[in-house]
Amino acid sequence: MGYTLCVIGCGTMGVAILSGVVDTLKWPSPFPNGITHSSPSGVSTPVPTLATVPDESLPSRFIACVSRDDSVRKLKRTFDALGGLGQSIQFIAGHNVESVAQADIIILCSKPHQAEGILTAHGMAAALEGKLLISILAGVKISQMRDWVPASTRLIRAMPNTPCKIREGMTVLSSPDAELHTPVHVLARDKEICTSIFSSIGRARFLDEKHFDACTALSGSGPAFACIFLEAMADGGVMMGLPRAEALELAAQTLQGAARMTLQEGAHPAAIKDTVTTPGGCTIAGVLMLEDGRVRSTVARAIQVATERASELGQPAKPAGYRHHHH
Ligand SMILES: NC(=O)C1=CN([C@@H]2O[C@H](COP(=O)(O)OP(=O)(O)OC[C@H]3O[C@@H](n4cnc5c(N)ncnc54)[C@H](OP(=O)(O)O)[C@@H]3O)[C@@H](O)[C@H]2O)C=CC1
Numbered sequence: 348m349g350y351t352l353c354v355i356g357c358g359t360m361g362v363a364i365l366s367g368v369v370d371t372l373k374w375p376s377p378f379p380n381g382i383t384h385s386s387p388s389g390v391s392t393p394v395p396t397l398a399t400v401p402d403e404s405l406p407s408r409f410i411a412c413v414s415r416d417d418s419v420r421k422l423k424r425t426f427d428a429l430g431g432l433g434q435s436i437q438f439i440a441g442h443n444v445e446s447v448a449q450a451d452i453i454i455l456c457s458k459p460h461q462a463e464g465i466l467t468a469h470g471m472a473a474a475l476e477g478k479l480l481i482s483i484l485a486g487v488k489i490s491q492m493r494d495w496v497p498a499s500t501r502l503i504r505a506m507p508n509t510p511c512k513i514r515e516g517m518t519v520l521s522s523p524d525a526e527l528h529t530p531v532h533v534l535a536r537d538k539e540i541c542t543s544i545f546s547s548i549g550r551a552r553f554l555d556e557k558h559f560d561a562c563t564a565l566s567g568s569g570p571a572f573a574c575i576f577l578e579a580m581a582d583g584g585v586m587m588g589l590p591r592a593e594a595l596e597l598a599a600q601t602l603q604g605a606a607r608m609t610l611q612e613g614a615h616p617a618a619i620k621d622t623v624t625t626p627g628g629c630t631i632a633g634v635l636m637l638e639d640g641r642v643r644s645t646v647a648r649a650i651q652v653a654t655e656r657a658s659e660l661g662q663p664a665k666p667a668g669y670r671h672h673h674h
Pocket residue numbers: 355356357358359360361412413414415416418443456457458459461465483484485486506507508509567568
């Protein structure tokens with residue numbers, strides 16, 4: 348019943364993915380779009396539907412690997428704070444090979460430059476034989492990883508983002524191109540498992556690997572960009588006298604609402620903007636200020652530059668900080 352998932356490298360993203368996936372065992376449908384009921388107060392709360400029939404496409408046992416003992420202590424505290432979610436996870440420092448050997452599926456969540464060392468460590472090849480390895484590393488191509496793992500290891504690339512932690516993630520997945528002449532082909536079952544894992548913690552879709560750097564910039568880095576806009580909107584509210592906490596709530600819920608109109612109703616962003624923009628009103632006054640500030644091209648260029656930088660991650664001779672001025 349079920350299978351074992353090993354996360355190698357359990358920092359920001361390892362924790363986000365694990366806490367999201369472990370949460371699915373308690374709450375099969377994601378909150379707040381899952382099964383809800385109205386309490387007497389009229390507030391909808393999710394119903395903890397304990398999965399009586401286990402979803403075979405989701406893991407049932409978890410191993411989280413880090414390199415330092417101190418990280419294990421921190422992880423235990425983190426997961427305890429998440430309400431005992433950590434009980435289903437084994438946290439292990441310094442034993443990647445043994446952990447991979449016990450697992451069916453491995454998600455590599457280390458920093459890009461650590462991948463080669465981890466995957467080519469003594470004994471790792473044997474532990475990886477015949478297994479599915481999912482890498483979330485920015486900038487590291489499937490063809491590069493191919494050289495570090497045995498021929499029988501099936502490789503899938505994923506680009507998730509931090510909202511996976513609250514099961515509102517966006518994950519792009521890619522399996523090797525046919526022309527890569529991979530010794531083993533990713534199985535249909537592997538793709539289904541990846542889709543199950545990442546759909547259980549948000550949205551997931553397959554795209555060609557050539558788009559990965561753009562996805563890294565858009566959805567991988569995106570939460571940071573969105574939060575700059577969010578913070579700036581709240582700052583404007585604070586400037587006009589709103590208390591900080593309420594300003595943040597208004598900004599966050601407004602961004603969520605606008606985004607959901609696009610996602611759930613397929614509303615075009617321009618149409619949403621047009622319905623808000625009363626002729627001669629305050630919205631158009633604000634819109635023109637944003638246009639004067641070249642907000643559109645600035646945001647779009649940020650994605651462009653982040654894509655370019657993503658393509659350099661995990662590649663030799665392009666260390667962090669080498670770029671002293673932008674072009
Ligand atoms: N942060 C983000 O929003 C996103 C990041 N990514 C990608 O995810 C990856 C991880 O990023 P992030 O979570 O931010 O990084 P972190 O630095 O937070 O996490 C890295 C983890 O790897 C562990 N680690 C390091 N060396 C080893 C080793 N030899 N064996 C086992 N574990 C090891 C670290 O533990 P210890 O300290 O104990 O060594 C740490 O837990 C990156 O490749 C990044 O490109 C992708 C999408 C979004």
